[in-house]
Amino acid sequence: MVNAFTTQNAVTALLQLIFPSECAVCRIPLRREGIPFICAACWAGLSPLSGPCCPHCGQPFSSPVALAHSPTHTCGACRRRPPAFTRAWSLFAYRTPLKEALTLLKYQGKVTLAPPLSRLLIQHLPLLPPVDMIMPVPLHAQRIREREFNQSALLAKPLSHHLGVPLILGQLIRNRPTVPQTSLAKKERLRNLRGAFAAPQPEKIRGKTILLVDDVMTTGTTLHECARTLLKAGSGQVYGLTLARMV
Numbered sequence: 644m645v646n647a648f649t650t651q652n653a654v655t656a657l658l659q660l661i662f663p664s665e666c667a668v669c670r671i672p673l674r675r676e677g678i679p680f681i682c683a684a685c686w687a688g689l690s691p692l693s694g695p696c697c698p699h700c701g702q703p704f705s706s707p708v709a710l711a712h713s714p715t716h717t718c719g720a721c722r723r724r725p726p727a728f729t730r731a732w733s734l735f736a737y738r739t740p741l742k743e744a745l746t747l748l749k750y751q752g753k754v755t756l757a758p759p760l761s762r763l764l765i766q767h768l769p770l771l772p773p774v775d776m777i778m779p780v781p782l783h784a785q786r787i788r789e790r791e792f793n794q795s796a797l798l799a800k801p802l803s804h805h806l807g808v809p810l811i812l813g814q815l816i817r818n819r820p821t822v823p824q825t826s827l828a829k830k831e832r833l834r835n836l837r838g839a840f841a842a843p844q845p846e847k848i849r850g851k852t853i854l855l856v857d858d859v860m861t862t863g864t865t866l867h868e869c870a871r872t873l874l875k876a877g878s879g880q881v882y883g884l885t886l887a888r889m890v
Contacts, residue, residue: 691767695710699717702720726867726870728867731882732882733884734763735886736887737888744760745858745859749790754792754797762801764798768802774882776809777811777854786820813843815841842875842878845876849876849877855884859888860883869883
C-alpha cells in the first residue's frame with residue numbers, strides 16, 4: 644500500500660510541475676498571480692522596440708536620427724536583397740524575459756504562455772494596413788507531430804479575433820522539414836528554406852492581401868520565402884508581423 648508520505652510527495656511533485664516554484668528568468672519564488680513561469684517584476688521589464696527602423700524589414704537603426712532626412716532609407720540587407728514582403732514589423736527585441744517565455748512555449752510545450760504572449764502582441768500592434776486574411780508561418784507536419792502545436796498559430800488566432808480578419812490555415816504549407824534557422828549561418832538560411840513552402844490552392848489567395856504572423860524574426864528569410872511563395876501563387880501584397888526579432 645502506498646503510504647501517506649509517498650502520496651504527499653507525488654502531489655507536491657505534480658504541483659511543482661504544473662505551478663513551478665521559481666521564475667524562469669530570475670529564479671525568485673513565483674506567486675500564483677500574473678504570467679505563468681515568469682515573475683511580475685521580470686515581465687514588467689519588457690519594453691517594445693522604439694526609434695527609427697528600416698521601413699521595409701523593421702530592423703532598428705542605431706542612430707536616433709537615421710530617417711530624419713531620408714524617411715524611406717532602407718537597411719543594407721534590404722538594399723542588397725529586397726525582401727518579397729511589402730513591409731514587416733517586429734514589436735520586441737528577442738531578449739529576456741521574452742526569450743525565456745518563447746523558449747518555454749516552443750520547446751517545452753508550456754502553452755499557458757500563449758495567451759499572455761498573444762495579449763502582448765495585440766497591446767503593441769503597429770498601425771497595420773487593411774488585410775484580407777491572416778496566416779501563421781507554417782510548420783512542417785513532422786514538427787507539428789513532435790510539438791503538437793504551431794506557436795505562430797497560437798499567436799495569430801487571438802489577433803484574428805481582435806482585428807476581425809479571418810485566420811487562414813492550410814493555404815500556405817511547409818512541404819519539407821528544415822533545420823532551425825537560428826542554427827545556421829546567414830548565407831545558409833536562404834538555401835535552407837528555398838522551396839520549403841507551397842501554396843496548394845492558389846485560387847483561394849489570388850489577389851488577397853495577407854498578413855503573415857510568426858514568433859521571432861532572425862534575418863527575415865522565413866518571411867521572405869513565405870511571401871515569395873504567396874506572391875508567386877498570385878496573392879496581393881504580403882506583410883509580416885512578429886512578436887520579437889534578433890537585434
